[in-house]
Amino acid sequence: MLVSEFMLQQTQVARVTPRWEAWIRRWPTPADLAAAPPAEAVRAWDRLGYPRRALWLHRAASAMVERHGGEVPRELDELLALPGVGPYTARAVAAFAFGERHPVVDTNTRRVIARAVLGHGHPGPPSTTRDLAAMSSLLPVADAAARTFNAAAMELGATVCVARAPACDRCPIAAQCAWRAAGYPDHEGPRAPRQARFEGSDRQVRGLVMRELRATHRPVARGELASIWPDAEQLDRAIETLVGDGLAVVGDDGLTLPAA
Structure with a gap:
């Protein structure tokens, strides 16, 4: 269930289902995932979006192997201590996987x-x-x-x-x-902020760079990436944030997915 909760964050069920099924077939336990290189987790994430979730899930699997004998913990504090696990995910796993009484709010x-x-x-x-x-x-x-x-x-x-x-x-x-x-009164108070437009955003450029990195097992030179986005400044900014997030690694020959 922990895998599905990671994948379902800001992603529709219809998109998640086939990716979740493939993921579980490949890595049925936390130990199986922890034994794989982080790059393979990012590749398997494919186009679900927000690929940092793949890295966090890999790190959470490693933490479960180190701290909990390769099992998903049931205690809320232990779930919250896992990398990438926030209040919603921890409570959802504790409540739905283990039957604990915790409020779950989406x-x-x-x-x-x-x-x-x-x-x-x-x-x-x-x-x-x-x-x-x-x-x-x-x-x-x-x-x-x-x-x-x-x-x-x-x-x-x-x-x-x-x-x-x-x-x-x-x-x-x-x-x-x-x-x-009350007669369905109009809402007059503040509303939750809307998500920023995807087209033309840094998120879109990050996704394009990640697509190129997932497609190969060799370093991708900066010059090769120039063709995927016309705005060089925005492309550089996207690359910089990917490196900062640990999703890309800069080497002498170019960018790669993280190896460790």
Whole structure:
């Protein structure tokens, strides 16, 4: 489950499923992944986006081998101590994989709470402390019931209480929804920031550079990369950030994926 949570961060399920299946076939345990070079993890990540997640997942696998006998830990503090594992991922694994009672909050859950409980059409900017406290106050006491509640809130937000055109006529909690009871008032407060446009962004250029590095097992010279993007300054900036993130390594002959 830890692999799927890494992959699903800001990525749709339909894109993740085939990549997750291939990943698990190749590296079914943390020890299998830790034994592979980081470059192979980045290559296997392919075009899922945000390839730093592949490096963090590889580092997390290595940490599990070193600290936990190659097993995914179940305690929240131990999960949070793994490289690349944040509050959401740690709680999702603890709650759904191990059945522990922890609040799990994603974008869909935040929207359901904002509407059904607070009477707002949209959630405000995310706040880990505030969001976890709000969900924790709603969770049933029993571990199994809390796990079901976490999953149900996510599913409700993903399929019924969607951002645009929510299906209120088939919502199972319509009678308890504060937003509906208030007459669906327009949201007047701050909203979560929108993601920056991808086309023409540094993210797009980083992706193009990573595509070239994944496609070969030899160093790629800077001159070879000149043809993939016309803005040399932006290309240099993208390369610099990839090196800074540990996704690319500069050698005498050019750039490569990380070997260790």
